[in-house]
Amino acid sequence: MAKIIPFKAVRPAPDKVGLVSCRMYDDYSPAELVALLEFNPYSFLHVIQPAYTNTQRITSDKRFKGVSHKYNDFKKENILIKEQTEMFYLYEIQSKHNTFTGIIAGTSIEDYQNNVIKKHEDTLQFRVELFKDYLHQTGFNTEPVLITYPDSTEINTFIAIHKKNRPIYEFSTTNKEKHTLWKIETETEINLLLDYFEKIPNLYIADGHHRSASAEMLYEQDKASGNPNLNYFMSFLIAESNVKIYEFNRVVRDLNGHTKEEFIKLLADNFIIKPKELELWQPKVKYEFGMYLDGEFYALEYKYKDNFSSDETENILKNLDAQILYDTVLNPILGIGDLRNDERIDYIPGKQAILSIKELIDEGEFEVGFMLYPSDINEIKLLADNNLIMPPKSTYIEPKFRSGLLVYEL
Template identity: 50%
Template sequence: MAHVIPFKAVRPSRDKVGLVASRSYQDYSVEELRFQLEHNPFSFLHIINPGYKFQKEIAGNKRFQLVKNRYLEFKEEGVFIQDPEAAYYIYETVSRNQTYCGIIAATSVEDYEKDIVKRHEDTISHRENLFKDYLQTVGFNTEPVLLTYPDSAVINSISAEIKAERPEYEFSSLNRDTHYLWVVNDPDKTAKIKAEFDKMPAVYIADGHHRCASSWLLAKESEENNPEHTGKEPYNYFMSYLIAESNLKLYEFNRLVTDLNGMSKKEFLMQLDEWFRIENRGTEFYKPSKKHHFSMYLDGEFYSLYLRKTSYEFTDSLSALDPYILFVKVLKPLLGIDDPRNDLRISYLPGRNESFEVKKAVDEGAFAVGFGMLPLTIEEVKQIADEGLTMPPKSTYIEPKLRSGLTVYEF
């Protein structure tokens, strides 16, 4: 059973929420970040970029402590207020083309340890420990782990009932998305939501593997340092945003490589021919239409690459994934990309961008070749997790992407 419980969120006051909530820090260009910091004193970016106050770049533990200080200032000034009662939070975003709706809650770190919260990616230990130290110093988390669960008629019914009422928040962001949040603290409704999650044998990490792993590390360390540990302390949970599988949107990541590893174009195509049937598509934009089909942009032309299935052996669910096939048959043996997570010769472009972005990157000379594929399905992701396997880095780009500062979980 999945332990998903309500919690007392720290939230922006209703009149300031549209000013406080921000995109992920990494999503801002230098110019956008500077504009927000200069013109919006309520932006959550001031908390996670505390050096701006002193016009100085600050890193490490000193930065962590200043993040905590800025957060406490927001609470002291009444920008952030903690709810008096534990609640679930229904959060919905509406864009021109898509609506996402899920539940912000606290999920058990023990479930992560027991593989009830299932993962499909490897994590890097130094990043886990860095974020664990960050959490330990600041004492709060504002970026929920994105979890997904099988569609539930009960949760859908409760959500529809609650969404018929006036939301606590309703605001628009600069990208024209509209954001809604409802506070669910009615004991009967919270009990029904909890009971429904209790029935689920597993939930799956869609995005946020490192945040989840860091929360688990923090819980283990906190337990060791707390002789009065009961298992109910806030550090035994992490903030999550749970969304039904049917409401997730999965995109692929295109691969861009800076060079052909010393090969000429002709040599590279001859090497590819062993594993793929190659068709030159000329300057016509090409995107794959089937699993195990790939697109390639090289030297001003698009190519289609069809896997020769008579030569390739499918041994498990991982071997059938297109990102894995591209890695083991092209990126590693031909282009010399042994570590796709850290090799500076490879970059990744979310498939939600159009094909011309791959073409543009290659035509401008930053890269020699680009590859595309179909996005994975949620069924493929779940199968990898169920079998205890891990996908290559950047196998999926998953939406929704969540805003920071909307709800805060304190330890």
């Protein structure tokens, strides 16, 4: 059974929420960062990067202390305010093509350790330790872990009814999204949600494996302090049918010494190759791959797709398109062994237009690009249920939460 808790969030003053909340730091171009940090004194970016002009010249320890000081300044100036009571939140993001709605709550470290909350991605130890140190020194987190739950008629009905109430926030952002936040604060409503989630046997991490691993590491390090907030981490809980899963496409800088003709001949061992010339072609179904090479697009159909049986545990990982591409092309032909650290490969979220891959290759920075068909939630759950790990950069999952909208203090 999944355990969730309400919590006392810190959040922007209502008249400043549109100015305070921001996208994740890495989502901004350098020009956007300069503009926001110079002309918007309320942006939470000032907290995230309090010394943004010289971040390369200070230690992590000093930067984390600067984050903590700036965060406390925002609270002293009442830019951020703290709730007086514990509650859940209902949050909705509307974009041009999608609407995402879910519950913001604390989720249990114990559930994470006992595999009630399941994972499908590996983590890098240095990143987990770095973010653990960040949490320890700053004392807060504003980036919830995105967690899915099986679709529930009870929870759907609860959400539909609650959305009729007046929200505490309703604002639009410069990337043309509309954000709405409601409090879930009455004892009756809180108990209903607690009961609904207690009926759910497992939750699945969609995005935020490093954040959840860091929260667990911090708990193990500091649990002797008796701080109950360490027992939980903030999560955005959303029905599995409501997440949007994109692929991560791949671009490679060279053909590992092969000529174009040699490379295509090697591909033919595993793929039926169909030239698409200048058609902006991308996969329509699983086991199809797109390729852009030397000014032309190609469709690659995997020859041995019928060899897999998805109900056989040993084939679950091999059945993934990202794994097939690695096993048949990236590793044996292009000589890429380490998908995380090899500088010859880079990754483009499927949310970006296919033209971005074409432009990178036409400009000469990369020589070949591969387009994949996105995984679905059932593949992710199947891997997690069997304690298997997806290849790096297999999925790009939405929604993405805004920093500074809600803060979980430790």
